[in-house]
Amino acid sequence: KLVAVFASGSGSNFEAVVSAVAGDAASPYEVSLLVCDKPGAAAIARAERLGVPVYAVRPKSYPSREAYEADVVRELRARGIDFVVLAGYMRLITATLLDAYPNRILNIHPSLLPAFPGLHAVEQALEYGAKAAGVTVHFVDGGMDSGAIIAQEALAVRDDDTPETLYPRIQAIEHRLYPAVVRAFAEDRVRLDGRRVTVEGGLG
Ligand code: GRF
Numbered sequence: 001k002l003v004a005v006f007a008s009g010s011g012s013n014f015e016a017v018v019s020a021v022a023g024d025a026a027s028p029y030e031v032s033l034l035v036c037d038k039p040g041a042a043a044i045a046r047a048e049r050l051g052v053p054v055y056a057v058r059p060k061s062y063p064s065r066e067a068y069e070a071d072v073v074r075e076l077r078a079r080g081i082d083f084v085v086l087a088g089y090m091r092l093i094t095a096t097l098l099d100a101y102p103n104r105i106l107n108i109h110p111s112l113l114p115a116f117p118g119l120h121a122v123e124q125a126l127e128y129g130a131k132a133a134g135v136t137v138h139f140v141d142g143g144m145d146s147g148a149i150i151a152q153e154a155l156a157v158r159d160d161d162t163p164e165t166l167y168p169r170i171q172a173i174e175h176r177l178y179p180a181v182v183r184a185f186a187e188d189r190v191r192l193d194g195r196r197v198t199v200e201g202g203l204g
Pocket of ligand 1: 010088
């Protein structure tokens with residue numbers, strides 16, 4: 001399966017998803033495109049180092065969000081992309097992209113959803129006083145981090161945690177969990193029934 005990763009920032013999850021199958025001729029997926037909406041984002045430099053083609057876009061240069069997404073969809077279709085993996089892509093997805101890839105867009109979020117959707121989830125969890133933090137991988141719908149949950153992993157918040165100490169532990173989980181989910185999805189082992197998702201054979 002051919003995968004497009006969308007990223008706006010550092011791209012560490014993008015790199016984890018690419019690297020998990022590097023050199024694996026039998027891999028069920030290949031990341032064949034990075035879509036990046038932020039010129040100069042570190043994700044672009046990673047893609048160049050990893051040899052992944054980049055579609056660099058400037059959403060503001062389009063007359064509307066629909067026109068922007070229609071152009072992205074055209075690029076995805078031209079490249080035969082099977083499904084989309086969002087990894088720190090800082091925009092809501094609209095019907096243009098959702099309808100082109102129904103139940104074929106995944107996202108990762110650094111909290112135990114439905115707690116702390118949106119921006120600054122790690123800071124929000126600490127400010128709230130949560131004792132458990134975590135990572136969620138979910139299907140994307142039109143809302144903010146609101147789609148059906150595919151996988152979650154929790155970790156303990158320590159009494160002296162700050163965003164700077166907690167986030168690296170969250171990212172370590174992300175970099176392991178996201179490639180495992182992408183692999184399962186590429187192998188057609190992810191089943192959606194209403195909001196309930198099962199991964200046949202588990203995440204290994
Ligand atoms: C991750 O923490 C992800 O959960 C959130 O955005 C961040 C992206 O990080 N959606 P990176 O760019 O992959 O390093």
